[in-house]
Amino acid sequence: MRDNLRTPPKLAKDTLRVIPLGGLGDVGRNMTSFEINGKILLVDCGVLFPDENQPGVDLILPGLHLLEGRLDDVVGLVLTHGHEDHIGAVPYLLRRNPHIPVLGSKLTLALVKEKLKEHRIREVSLRVMEDGSTSKLGDFDLEFLAVNHSIPDAMAVAITTKAGRVLHTGDFKMDQLPLDHRLTDLRAFARIGEAGCDLFMVDSTNAETPGFTTLEKDIRPAMERVFAKAQHKLIVACFASHVHRVQQVMDEAVKAGRKVVYVGRSMVKNMTIAQELGYLRVPANTLIELRDLENYRDDEVVIISTGSQGEPLSALSRIASHEHPVIEAGEGDVVLLASSLIPGNENSVYRVINGLTRNGVKVVHKGNALVHVSGHASSGELLYCYNIVQPKNVMPVHGEVRHLVANAELAVATGVPRDHAIVVEDGGVVDLANGKAKVVGKLDCGYIFVDGSTVGDLGDAELDDRRILGEEGFISAIAVVNLHSGEVVSGPQITARGFVEGDKVFDDITADVTRVLRDALADGAEDTYQLQQLMRRAIGRWVNKTYRRRPMIIPVVVAA
Template sequence: MAHDGLKTPPQLKPDTLRVTPLGGLGDVGRNMTCFELNGKILVVDCGVLFPEESQPGVDLILPGLDQLADRLDDVVALVLTHGHEDHIGGVPYLLRQRPDIPVYGSRLTLAFVEAKLREHRLRDCALHAVAEGERIALGEFGLEFYAVTHSIPDALAVVIRTPAGSVLHTGDFKMDQLPLDGRITDLRGFARAGEEGIDLLMADSTNAEVKGFTPLERDILPNLERVFAEAGRKLVVACFASHVHRVQEILDLAAEHGRKVCYVGRSMVRNMAVARELGYLHVPGGILIELSELNDHPDDEVVVVCTGSQGEPLAVLSRIANRDHPAIGINPGDTVLFASSLIPGNENSVYRVVNGLTRLGARVVHRGNAFVHVSGHSASGELLYLYNIVRPGNVMPVHGEERHLVANAELAVATGVPRERAIVAHDGDVIDLHDGVARRVGRVDASYIFVDGSTVGDVSESSLTDRRILGEEGFISIVAAVDLREGELVAGPDVSARGFLEAPAIFDDVTEKISRALVTALDEGVDDEHRLQQVVRRTVGQWVSSTYRRRPMIVPVVIAV
């Protein structure tokens, strides 16, 4: 399973549990971990990472699914901790390869997954709903599920018991003691599992750098109420399409303030319908309207709940900010509320949208200027509680960037976990658990797999570099025809450009330079089209660099006639 430049893990010994994260360690997204024992593999989560600005044309980034390509028949199940995209978004791409892999998760999580599978035209997949307190056996893997509080209902942690030892995987969690749905993180269950013995604890690291405790979800209600009270015109609320708790708060406040609510965005409409059907979302009667009805109501009587809180270019809010949405516009006096966290790496995209909305005259309320969001992840105080309750033999922080993982490991060490047993792993690291000790034994390739439209895995880093150059520096093409036998330039050069000072007159100087360079090369006996194209590329490149300090993509075409 190893690739060039990576240390090949040794052959797996009997009754040794091999843990291989294929995503989620170093990024906030594409969470996925494989647990292998005696030739069988259990997978926990299969999410996606959303692209950054430096990855133009990429729709999604998958975890290292290639590592399972030759082992699909060995996969006993896929376990999902909760229904956020960074944990379930990659499921259709895994099930494309083997549709009958049993999938286990809570009712809401599986309902979200089922909707995604329909969009991918995957039917008759083996989905099995589980609930907190439930135990199941999958060969030598014994699973027990625990309720955890997160920013989405029905989230689960899981203990994986095997002959090689027991693992507690928390999924994403926090310890909100007064959650809106009354479903608290099962600390008593964690304590019981700790008493039985947890050899490896894999804990959510996202907020490990944050001191103290994550505020209660209900603490933001007065501030949300204030936003509603002060909104004199249209109110637009942007949040994750799976943030059912936050949408519930918005629905309740809209009802109190006599406003109708319109969901906008395919994933928002789909997920809220699923949540309502299953009883996780309670919609006041007569409050919902369709997008087509929005203009039938005064601006001060509507709330638009939409996607795009992370500045995604094609999401609803970005299109509104760019005046590109066919049905929703922003006018002076409108209010836009960002009701979700800012995922690291999205800062530039989000603030570009904020600035665009502000330019249109909107009052923009976000976490930076008002207490309108609380995280779904445990801060350091809660993680310390977790370590003290469970008393694990080994720790491997998961779900976060490098700084989050390191901070989480330091918390574990502070509670008494030996430093050598607090493993800061990275995607592709292979950790073996044997006789109560977890050790890093090698690496496999868990590189990004890019999804571009319907294409999976065909986009390389080099092609992304080309795209970045095209987007930032522009494109210049040069076409010339030569008679190689006579050694003459017979046509051209014709120069054209896109995204680079496209006025034709600016190329007059370089056209002469190209002609002289080609004639000189032909006079010197160069009779190879490729070498002549290199002459053209070099000539244009030097001219662009010295004149404009730019590095556009240069595509020379020399035709022999």
């Protein structure tokens, strides 16, 4: 890996240029650009959710700015599956160019369609692809392959161009007994390998995990025990897109004679779509509305909720903090967190667990019971795929740097030459020609922040200000001066928020600030901006020395 790469050269004829616009270096905002002979194909268009160091940010988009001026060259967008980190940014792309055709499976496009409705984007081209189907977009010949994941209808895509053949797995695993009986199409993987795979782009999320990912069906005994022991209220929290997990909960609820109620807007929307399309089987008289919950005893209902990642505004977080308008959880109740822990969400999840436990709730999670399995291939499965496909070049995708490196090492262990196992982060530019992939440059693929209705206007400077306000507090200082007489007419009046109990602590510094202003005026200062900076420095030095803190300081000097 190299961070000091140059700007990439002009793309040569019949050479395929691959640029990750997101998802390589972090878990989210997955998107990759493929370009050949002036035309671009995009694979996935997801979002990344902010962490605690990004206050006020709603979503983080992939590097859409790298497509500025080139959107008319985009021949299509391929979506591998319907998770937010792969489809969440689609509206923000189509808002820029609604004429880009979008290809994906039936469930994936149904979820996208609902998302586009929310953004009031209409008149778009959504093309449903089935397992084994093919399509041609410009110089790109596409073949869609079934893969198993934690959401139905996930697909890998084989991309054939004049420069060679690429196999992009998307997110996948190799569950041999999947709940929906839809296996990862290893025969197609082998066929592509025999025809010649020039670049294998492989899911890296579990590359550090030894062996094989546990089968989905193997969590059933633990879930049965949870249902058997729950004598009161039972709440199951999982991803709003995890249809398989909801199906398992639904089946156990029916066996236990419990009704099911969805809580959380995204859960209601996604599961309604899944049921309408036949991906979720819901027996008659099983579902009830949230408003009808009061008509049933606690032991007659199971609540399926959002919030498994501790999202502050999610249903589960509100339940834990006694802020939900309908649902309470207390002594004797059980909450089942049927999900994995996404890196970066640890503090938020443990905060919810602690809140629930403090209320007397029994919390069952992956750390103390086998109630969730990953949707990603572990190292044993990845080795298996490398041996089947026997690619000429490998480019790990989807994961943090440690995952990408671990995945590349697996490829090398199976015989891929080390210089053909390419590890790049977002913005890395890889050219494929004559059977060889090589890194030729790097582009700035920084974060695009969504903050309310604004997109891309929020930058690092504003985030720094927000962090300082949240962690260090705010001090304002106002003074009125007469530039002609050189006198301080009023003030300085110093006040603070989020810093100390009262403003009297600033009595010690007020005289010093006044003296600084008078000395500057005596020296002929006629610029209020200069006086403001002198006030800022004087207050800042005192605060740092006295309290060892660096609050935001806003000085205001008014000329009388």
